Amino acid sequence: MAETYIVxxxxxxxxxxxxxxxxxTLADFLRDQLNLTGTHLGCEHGVCGACTILMEGRSIxxxxxxxxxxxxxxxxxxxxxxxxxxxxxxxxxxxxxxHALQCGFCTPGFLMTIIEYLAEGGEADxxxxxxxxxxxxxRCTGYxxxxxxxxxxxxxxxxxPTSG
Amino acid sequence: MTQSLAPRLLGAKVKxxxxxxxxxxxxxxxxxxxxxxxxxxxFLRSPIPxxxxxxxxxxxALAMERVRAALTGRDIATKVKPIxxxxxxxxxxxxxxxxxxLDKVRYVxxxxxxxxxxxxxxxxxxxxxIEFDIDELGPVASIAAxxxxxxxxxxxHWGDNFFIEDxxxxxxxxxxxxxxxxxxxxxxxxxxxxxIPLETRGVIAEFDSDGVLTMWSATxxxxxxxxxxxxxxxxxxxKIRVIAPDVGGGFGPKxxxxxxxxxxxxxxxxxxxxxxxxxxxxxxxxxxxxxxEHYHRVKVAYTEEGVVTALDATIEVDCGAYSIYPWTAAMDxxxxxxxxxxxxxxxxxxxxxxxxxxxxxxFGAYRGVARTAVCFSxxxxxxxxxxxxxLDPVEVRRRNLIRSDEFPYMSITGMEYDSGxxxxxxxxxxxxxDYKAMRQFQEEARSEGRMVGIGVSVFTEQTAPPADKGxxxxxxxxxxxxxxxxxxxxxxxxxxxxHGQGHETTLAQIVADELELPLADVRIAFGDTESTPNGxxxxxxxxxVVAGSASYLAAVSVxxxxxxxxxxxxxxxxxxxxxxxxxxxxxxxxxxxxxxAEVARISYHHPELLDPSMEPLLEAxxxxxxGPGTYANSAQxxxxxxxxxxxxFKILRYLVVEDCGQMINPTIVDxxxxxxIAQGLGGALFEELIYDDEGQLLTTTFLDYLMPGATDIPxxxxxxxxxxxxxxPNGIKGMGEGGAVAPGAVLACAIEDAIKPIGEVFVDRTPxxxxxxxxxxxxxxxxxxxx
Numbered sequence: 001m002a003e004t005y006i007v008x009x010x011x012x013x014x015x016x017x018x019x020x021x022x023x024x025t026l027a028d029f030l031r032d033q034l035n036l037t038g039t040h041l042g043c044e045h046g047v048c049g050a051c052t053i054l055m056e057g058r059s060i061x062x063x064x065x066x067x068x069x070x071x072x073x074x075x076x077x078x079x080x081x082x083x084x085x086x087x088x089x090x091x092x093x094x095x096x097x098x099h100a101l102q103c104g105f106c107t108p109g110f111l112m113t114i115i116e117y118l119a120e121g122g123e124a125d126x127x128x129x130x131x132x133x134x135x136x137x138x139r140c141t142g143y144x145x146x147x148x149x150x151x152x153x154x155x156x157x158x159x160x161p162t163s164g
Numbered sequence: 165m166t167q168s169l170a171p172r173l174l175g176a177k178v179k180x181x182x183x184x185x186x187x188x189x190x191x192x193x194x195x196x197x198x199x200x201x202x203x204x205x206x207f208l209r210s211p212i213p214x215x216x217x218x219x220x221x222x223x224x225a226l227a228m229e230r231v232r233a234a235l236t237g238r239d240i241a242t243k244v245k246p247i248x249x250x251x252x253x254x255x256x257x258x259x260x261x262x263x264x265x266l267d268k269v270r271y272v273x274x275x276x277x278x279x280x281x282x283x284x285x286x287x288x289x290x291x292x293x294i295e296f297d298i299d300e301l302g303p304v305a306s307i308a309a310x311x312x313x314x315x316x317x318x319x320x321h322w323g324d325n326f327f328i329e330d331x332x333x334x335x336x337x338x339x340x341x342x343x344x345x346x347x348x349x350x351x352x353x354x355x356x357x358x359x360i361p362l363e364t365r366g367v368i369a370e371f372d373s374d375g376v377l378t379m380w381s382a383t384x385x386x387x388x389x390x391x392x393x394x395x396x397x398x399x400x401x402x403k404i405r406v407i408a409p410d411v412g413g414g415f416g417p418k419x420x421x422x423x424x425x426x427x428x429x430x431x432x433x434x435x436x437x438x439x440x441x442x443x444x445x446x447x448x449x450x451x452x453x454x455x456x457e458h459y460h461r462v463k464v465a466y467t468e469e470g471v472v473t474a475l476d477a478t479i480e481v482d483c484g485a486y487s488i489y490p491w492t493a494a495m496d497x498x499x500x501x502x503x504x505x506x507x508x509x510x511x512x513x514x515x516x517x518x519x520x521x522x523x524x525x526x527f528g529a530y531r532g533v534a535r536t537a538v539c540f541s542x543x544x545x546x547x548x549x550x551x552x553x554x555l556d557p558v559e560v561r562r563r564n565l566i567r568s569d570e571f572p573y574m575s576i577t578g579m580e581y582d583s584g585x586x587x588x589x590x591x592x593x594x595x596x597x598d599y600k601a602m603r604q605f606q607e608e609a610r611s612e613g614r615m616v617g618i619g620v621s622v623f624t625e626q627t628a629p630p631a632d633k634g635x636x637x638x639x640x641x642x643x644x645x646x647x648x649x650x651x652x653x654x655x656x657x658x659x660x661x662x663h664g665q666g667h668e669t670t671l672a673q674i675v676a677d678e679l680e681l682p683l684a685d686v687r688i689a690f691g692d693t694e695s696t697p698n699g700x701x702x703x704x705x706x707x708x709v710v711a712g713s714a715s716y717l718a719a720v721s722v723x724x725x726x727x728x729x730x731x732x733x734x735x736x737x738x739x740x741x742x743x744x745x746x747x748x749x750x751x752x753x754x755x756x757x758x759x760x761a762e763v764a765r766i767s768y769h770h771p772e773l774l775d776p777s778m779e780p781l782l783e784a785x786x787x788x789x790x791g792p793g794t795y796a797n798s799a800q801x802x803x804x805x806x807x808x809x810x811x812x813f814k815i816l817r818y819l820v821v822e823d824c825g826q827m828i829n830p831t832i833v834d835x836x837x838x839x840x841i842a843q844g845l846g847g848a849l850f851e852e853l854i855y856d857d858e859g860q861l862l863t864t865t866f867l868d869y870l871m872p873g874a875t876d877i878p879x880x881x882x883x884x885x886x887x888x889x890x891x892x893p894n895g896i897k898g899m900g901e902g903g904a905v906a907p908g909a910v911l912a913c914a915i916e917d918a919i920k921p922i923g924e925v926f927v928d929r930t931p932x933x934x935x936x937x938x939x940x941x942x943x944x945x946x947x948x949x950x951x
Contacts (some may be wrong), residue, residue, distance in 0.1 A: 017175070031195075037193075040362075043866050045864035077189070080435075081188075092188075093188055101183065102665070103413040103414075104664070105413060131875060139359075141842070142841060143873075144834065
């Protein structure tokens with residue numbers, strides 16, 4: 001039996017402890033051990049962006065990291081985006097409004113990428129948004145609704161001063 | 165006249181009701197599901213494109229800790245029949261596609277063994293341990309290699325490498341060529357690529373003690389897959405249940421019966437344990453069916469006015485190793501054969517078509533089957549004619565298109581176009597683009613030495629088609645059950661499957677309207693063969709037409725039953741009551757009324773209050789058959805600017821006019837157009853599955869196979885015309901595939917146009933990579949062709 005290591009993380013503000021082999025990816029750990037299946041795997045080689053989550057506030061590809069690398073770290077995944085009473089985050093609302101999702105498989109990865117962008121006080125300018133989204137693949141929407149949704153929320157939050 | 169209190173939902177931009185579960189990360193895709201005692205499978209796949217299998221020894225894998233089972237082709241040879249899917253066309257040659265290769269492997273990626281272990285990691289370790297011995301045969305990695313004298317044969321008993329050779333001839337081609345003002349020939353090709361959904365394939369199979377086999381699979385066609393499973397496995401169809409959960413994109417590739425589904429099921433049957441297999445991306449590129457690889461040679465006759473009078477064509481399709489279920493290896497050539505004339509009035513036509521077997525992944529369905537290729541050819545022809553007679557590409561199309569007053573129109577190849585707005589859509593897209601201003605912009609840009617081009621394309625899209633042309637089953641229909649419960653709310657069960665198309669919203673819009681209920685009172689269920697009527701599935705732009713109409717007809721029936729019961733309760737005649745906004749009332753006496761919920765409650769729980777002739781059940785099943793299919797159409801224009809040095813080009817504008825008849829939900833229609841065009845652009849720009857001469861696939865990751873990202877796709881400007889279907893209830897037409905059809909043709913036209921000031925060049929193929937564009941520019945400046 002392969003050796004396993006204890007992994008303690010905080011995910012969406014909740015503390016978790018699990019065991020993982022050295023080779024277990026963070027994505028598989030989240031999905032299989034913590035039952036957080038909202039993080040999806042589209043390529044498992046770091047290109048499609050479907051598995052994007054935040055680690056210490058920065059976006060990472062959870063397919064390219066090992067679970068043991070998350071030990072002692074704080075993570076944010078799609079499951080933590082809405083309020084605990086189920087109220088959607090403004091970007092989730094905007095996605096629905098602008099038909100920014102179809103099959104939904106890439107959606108969690110996009111949302112986490114965008115959360116980081118918004119937290120940085122990202123601009124509402126289309127060119128900049130497209131650049132920032134270029135690390136996530138969507139096969140259904142042609143990106144138009146996604147770009148619109150980000151633009152709308154960025155413009156709204158841009159009116160308030162941001163720390164960036 | 166009394167107006168309906170509730171605004172009609174049909175045609176409204178209703179926000180999707182299914183969105184929240186996807187936005188919250190709570191959707192249930194196949195890989196999110198766990199069954200008690202479940203094992204995880206992995207496949208050993210052949211690294212050899214063509215060879216005789218001497219032995220496959222899974223012993224060393226089984227000796228590993230926590231490896232529970234393994235099967236080879238020999239192990240299942242007497243239990244699992246190969247997938248056989250023959251075209252009904254004369255001369256089609258049959259192939260045996262084994263769930264796991266038996267005596268021979270015919271493409272890199274074909275399964276040699278399946279292993280099940282406690283985790284996927286261990287299963288993958290185990291396949292590394294399997295020993296196999298394959299005698300290599302010469303690889304046949306292209307049509308040229310397959311058809312040359314003495315080529316190795318994929319299926320020896322055939323005597324050659326052709327699945328089918330067909331010929332269609334209509335009109336008087338010879339006279340048309342003799343009388344032509346001009347004649348030319350084009351030689352064009354589209355590269356192998358595919359739908360590549362972001363979610364790969366996946367299967368969970370479970371066999372219970374009652375002998376019932378349940379398979380969860382990321383499929384677009386649960387019912388058809390079940391029939392195929394019963395044909396191959398030793399389990400009768402009534403003991404097979406197929407469930408398609410949330411599916412992360414389909415686009416055609418997930419609309420097949422796959423050998424992996426059979427192998428995983430057989431392993432579940434033999435072990436008595438649930439087995440899960442989730443495909444990885446490399447496996448997907450190697451073994452989920454490919455598409456699009458067409459080679460066309462077309463001789464064209466045209467008049468002085470630029471009217472095309474005859475086509476004499478050859479269509480060759482590289483179909484890979486096996487005929488696939490349920491579409492066969494004849495699908496692309498047979499559809500290409502009848503659709504090549506497209507939206508144009510060409511009355512003399514001859515076409516030879518060949519499906520060629522090669523040592524490549526089998527060839528299957530992808531959004532807009534065959535139509536991308538025939539659209540590319542016929543549009544390239546229109547552009548050539550425009551050049552030769554000195555007409556604008558828009559004008560030459562106008563002269564050849566079927567006019568609106570000519571519908572219904574029977575094409576020379578026997579296709580019944582029911583309705584359309586071809587010239588109007590072309591005119592409208594020119595208006596929206598301000599075509600004159602666009603040309604002026606181009607002139608100014610050219611005077612500054614910039615390379616700006618305009619591309620245009622028009623096409624007609626057969627939606628909800630039948631399969632009376634050679635397929636082993638006809639899928640012109642689908643079914644729906646509308647089931648009202650005692651609270652007066654409704655579940656609609658349909659045979660189609662929604663994997664992004666938004667059926668949970670659109671079908672509910674149709675039913676809610678008919679039953680005068682709020683949208684929230686109607687829920688759409690699909691994907692489980694046990695709880696939906698037997699149906700067909702989702703592909704070929706069919707669901708809005710067939711499932712939409714079946715749902716509508718079932719709702720009409722339930723409404724009639726409701727009305728009858730309400731009339732009885734109100735002591736009025738059926739003709740004197742009406743259903744409005746959730747209530748049924750006596751016409752002109754709205755105070756004499758009863759709610760739908762009350763009628764439903766009485767119907768189920770107090771049937772003694774009804775007339776004895778009335779049954780308690782408020783439920784109806786309906787089927788809808790769309791016959792020859794109904795035709796949508798579209799016109800598209802792009803404005804591009806080419807960087808002469810790098811060959812990279814920027815799409816400055818991309819405009820679409822779409823006519824899919826009565827729209828159910830314009831937001832969803834636009835989304836389908838955007839997504840379709842993005843896929844079409846991906847294929848036009850860079851997506852390519854490249855095999856080397858040895859039959860090895862070189863593009864097995866997203867680093868080698870480029871998918872379009874947010875910076876590659878422009879904003880698409882979509883507008884609409886509405887020409888209702890001539891026969892479908894509510895005037896609905898399908899439209900899901902259309903967007904993907906034209907981008908290759910549009911961009912080829914635009915690039916040629918951009919290069920024009922340098923010289924004439926014929927853009928003969930996709931993808932239009934920067935490297936290739938540079939070669940077109942060089943060819944234009946040297947006045948020569950391109951190789």
